[in-house]
Amino acid sequence: MRLRFLVQVVVLNLSFLTHRARNSQSQEWIVGPYEIAGMVYRLAQSLSSARSVILARHPFFNFDYGWAPSERTYPASGVLRSWLLGPWKLGELARTSVGFIYMSAEGFLNSAHDQRDYEFRFLKKHGLRIATYFTGNDIRSPRLMKELERETGRPNLGTYLGDVNRVFTSVGYDDTKRAIAAAANRYSDVVFNADLDQRSYLERPSHPFFYFHPDSEVTDDFSKFESSSKRVIVHAPSAPILKGTQLVRAAIDQLRAEGYEFEYIELTGVSHEIVTSALNRAHIVLNEFYSYVPGVFGVEAMAAGCALLTSADEHLDRQLPPGSNEAWLVTEHFRVTDHLRELLEDPLRTRAFAVEGRNWVLRNALASVSGKTVDAILLKSLEQSR
Numbered sequence: 001m002r003l004r005f006l007v008q009v010v011v012l013n014l015s016f017l018t019h020r021a022r023n024s025q026s027q028e029w030i031v032g033p034y035e036i037a038g039m040v041y042r043l044a045q046s047l048s049s050a051r052s053v054i055l056a057r058h059p060f061f062n063f064d065y066g067w068a069p070s071e072r073t074y075p076a077s078g079v080l081r082s083w084l085l086g087p088w089k090l091g092e093l094a095r096t097s098v099g100f101i102y103m104s105a106e107g108f109l110n111s112a113h114d115q116r117d118y119e120f121r122f123l124k125k126h127g128l129r130i131a132t133y134f135t136g137n138d139i140r141s142p143r144l145m146k147e148l149e150r151e152t153g154r155p156n157l158g159t160y161l162g163d164v165n166r167v168f169t170s171v172g173y174d175d176t177k178r179a180i181a182a183a184a185n186r187y188s189d190v191v192f193n194a195d196l197d198q199r200s201y202l203e204r205p206s207h208p209f210f211y212f213h214p215d216s217e218v219t220d221d222f223s224k225f226e227s228s229s230k231r232v233i234v235h236a237p238s239a240p241i242l243k244g245t246q247l248v249r250a251a252i253d254q255l256r257a258e259g260y261e262f263e264y265i266e267l268t269g270v271s272h273e274i275v276t277s278a279l280n281r282a283h284i285v286l287n288e289f290y291s292y293v294p295g296v297f298g299v300e301a302m303a304a305g306c307a308l309l310t311s312a313d314e315h316l317d318r319q320l321p322p323g324s325n326e327a328w329l330v331t332e333h334f335r336v337t338d339h340l341r342e343l344l345e346d347p348l349r350t351r352a353f354a355v356e357g358r359n360w361v362l363r364n365a366l367a368s369v370s371g372k373t374v375d376a377i378l379l380k381s382l383e384q385s386r
Helices: 002-018 039-046 077-096 117-125 142-152 171-187 245-257 272-281 295-303 333-345 347-364 367-385
Strands: 029-033 050-052 099-103 129-133 190-192 231-235 262-266 284-286 307-310
Touching: 002 077, 002 117, 029 039, 029 077, 039 050, 039 099, 039 367, 077 117, 099 367, 117 129, 117 171, 129 367, 142 171, 190 367, 231 245, 231 272, 245 262, 245 333, 272 295, 284 295, 284 333, 295 307, 295 347, 307 333, 307 347, 333 347, 347 367
Parallel strands: 029 050, 029 099, 099 129, 129 190, 231 262, 231 284, 284 307
Antiparallel strands: none
């Protein structure tokens, strides 16, 4: 690990010296370096002057990024990418931009030895601004989430992390999250975080987590609710245990045993296009039941005109906009079966939630709306640096 880090430091500094200095008028921000649920691409698209840069292509998204590695495969390409590509690209970008918006757990150096400290220090030394946009386990501390469970008596995402992989409950893993938070505390000019859902060692004030759903992908057609065909229920977990898939399957089995008729679609490990197609048909979406926020998938479901069941609750998470609880049916982990039954028995209420959810997206999660808000935050950061 130490050798890799030293090699990357040399490559970064060599790249910075090799590339020409940026235009002093440039206001471009770099968003990257790894895709998370489409957020890298959509954030960059939403800002007035930003470019998305990723170091590895995502298997479920095929966006036209500002820069992405070639799809061609070379021998030892994985080693070359992890050791050389990131630091070389960072040195180049540091010459041509005003700042970086970091998403994902890893930086351009991709070194477990350093956890972004040298990377951030390098950028600050050369006058660049740093924004950290945390999206989940990149900052979430399992130990602090367990403390939150004891405080509230309510299971959360940290409750079952150890069941997914024991590494999540190790001291070393939590120390890694502490180190990432320390680098953000020390060097970030702007921090975005869902403070409750992603409880962490961050000490500085943070802006809320914003969603950037494309304006053109919000429905105004609710005709699917007028059909007499079976209701379509969709669940698309990225991490089944953490999202509560075991609860969903139990609810589906129970309601089928009670004689309810519906079509159930469960999607895991499929392309974004397949998920989108299913949402366009769906009447009800079962999202996640250990979280405090609706999540990217929840926003996509509401934008597609689906009634959403999820555990997010504005009375628990004060960063959620007022009125959020009217946009979805707040469903704790032990109410999945009951609430799904309620919607299956009440088509008008189901449609009402679908409409209110779509309206919530229009007010709070459109790319055009969130982009302007984040633009203003970043502009203020630049003005403070002058």
